Amino acid sequence: MASFRTVGRMFCSVAQTGAISGSVSRWEKLKNSKAGVWCRSLLSDYREACREMVVGAWERPLKTSVYATLLGGAWIFFQTKPDRSLFEAALLECSNQLCLLSPWIRNATSDGHVQSLMRLRNEGRLCCASLGLLCVIYRADFNPETTLYEAWCSNLSAPWRELPQRMLDIGFIGRWWILESKMKNYDVNEEEFKFLPAHMQSTSSPSVPEVEKNESLHKASWLPLTMEKEETNAV
Template sequence: MAASWTAIRLCSGAAKAAAPVKVTRWERLKNSKAGVWCRSLFSDYKEACRETVVACWERPVKASIYLGLLGGAWTCFSSRPDHSSFETNLVECSNQLGVLSPWIRNGTSDKHVQNLVKLCNDGRLRHLSLGIVSLTYCADYDPDSSLYEAHCSNLSVPWRELPKRVLDVGFAGQWWILASKMKDYDINEEEFKHLPVQMQATTPPSVQEVERNEKLHKDSWLPLKMESEEEGEGKSPEEKTAV
C-alpha cells in the first residue's frame, strides 16, 4: 500500500513538472525583440545622461558655456521672424513714409520701401527659413503665373545667385536691413546739400547747454519787474540805463 502511494506521488510530481509554465503578456512583450531593443536604448540614454551630469559637475564653466549657447540658439530659433511679419513691417514703414511730405522724406528709405512694395504687389517676394535666421529674397516670376518660365525647373534661378537676391535678413525677431534703411526716414539729406560742409553735420547739445536753454525758457515766463518812479529819481542816468 505504501509503495502504491509513493508511485502515485511520483507520477503527480512528474506531471506537475512537465506542465508548461504560464507566461504573462507583459513578460512576452519584454522578452520580444522590440522589448529588448527598447530596454537597451533606455539603458544607453540613461548612461549618457549620467555621464552628462557627471561631466557638468566636474566642469561647471564649460557646461555653463554650452548651456548658454544652446539657450541662445533656441531663443533665436523661436523668435525668428516669418514672411507675415516682414509684410507687416513693410506696411508699417510704408504708412510712416506716406504721412510725410515728399520734400522731407529720406530718399534712401523711400526708394527701398517703394521697391519692396512693388515686388510684394508683383508676388515676387520669397521667404526662406534657415533655422535661426530668415531670409527674404526676390524671384523673377509670381508662382501663380501661368508662364512657362515660371514653372520650368531648368530655367529656375540657381542657388549660387541667392546672395545677390537677398533683400532682408531676419534675426532675433527683427528685419535688420529694413530697420537700417528706415533710420532717419523723416530727414531729407538733399535739403542740406547746398549748406557749407561744417553746417551739414550737427552734434547733440551738451548737458550744460540743455540746462542753460531750459533755464532761459523758464525765465521767459517770469513777470517783468518794473521799477517805480520814486526809486528811480535818486539814481543817475548811468544806473538807470544799467537797470
C-alpha cells in the same frame, strides 16, 4: 450537494491558478523575446547616457554652462524668428508712415527702398527662405503662381549662389534689420540741406553748460517783468 460544491471550488481554484501562471508565462516570454531584449537594452543605454551627462555636468560646470547657454540662445533665436507675414506687416507699416509725410520731407533712401519692396510685393516676386535661426527675404524673377515656361523650367531658374545679390532683408530676433536701417530718419530729407554751407550741414549735441544755460533762460522767461524806478518816473 456538499460534494458538488467542493468539486466546483476545486475547479475554480485550478482555473485561477492556471490563469495566473499563464499570464506570468506570457510576460516572461515577452521579456525574453527579441523586442523585449531590444527595449531593455535601449532603456539601459539611455539610463547610462543620462548618468554620464549628470556626472560630466557636475565635474565640468563651466563647459556645461557654455553648452546650455548656446542651446538656450539657439532655441530663443528659433522661436523669435520672423516669417513672411511679419515682413509684409512691417513693410505696410513703413509705407503708411511715409504716406503720412509730404513728398518734400521724405527721406529719399527710405522712400525708394520701401517703394521698390511694395512694387515687388504687388507683383508677387517677394519670396521668403527659412535658414534655421533666421529668415531671408529675396526677390524672384517671376510670380510663383505664373504659368510661364521660364518660371517653371528648372534649367532657367536662378541658382542659389545668386541669393546674396537677390537678398533684400534678413529677419533675426524678431526684427528686419535692413528695413529698419533704411527707415532711420525717414522724415528727414537730406536733399534740402545739400545747398547749405558746410558748417550748417552737420549738427552736434549741445554740451552740458549750454543745456544748463538754455534751461535757466527758459525758467527766467516765466518770471514777471520788473521795472526800475527811473523807468517808472519816466513813464
